[in-house]
Amino acid sequence: MAGPGRSQAEQEGLDRRFMAAALRLSRKNGGRTATNPSVGTLIVRDDGSGPMIVGTGVTAVGGRPPTAVTPVPTI
Numbered sequence: 898m899a900g901p902g903r904s905q906a907e908q909e910g911l912d913r914r915f916m917a918a919a920l921r922l923s924r925k926n927g928g929r930t931a932t933n934p935s936v937g938t939l940i941v942r943d944d945g946s947g948p949m950i951v952g953t954g955v956t957a958v959g960g961r962p963p964t965a966v967t968p969v970p971t972i
Contacts, residue, residue, distance in 0.1 A: 901945045911948060915939055918950070925955050933960030940966060 903911070922937030929935070933956055940952035954966035 901943065915941060915948075915950075922953060922955050926958055929958045930956045931960040938966055 919937040919939050922939070923935045925937070926935045935956045938952075938954035939950050941948050942951045943949075950969055952966045952968050956962075
């Protein structure tokens with residue numbers, strides 16, 4: 898589903914960028930999460946002024962917790 902004021906193509910481009918960022922984040926603990934995969938998580942707020950990452954998370958070393966989300970500090 899397209900975001901506020903965006904075409905489907907623009908939204909798909911944003912989705913690809915955020916997915917790439919989540920994949921990069923997942924590599925942080927790659928190979929160190931026991932039997933669990935290393936998963937990167939982004940929480941994105943889109944209130945009409947443009948999408949903004951407001952939280953990130955990655956599977957912890959050893960695989961527990963599966964992913965813990967940390968708020969991004971506001972400036």
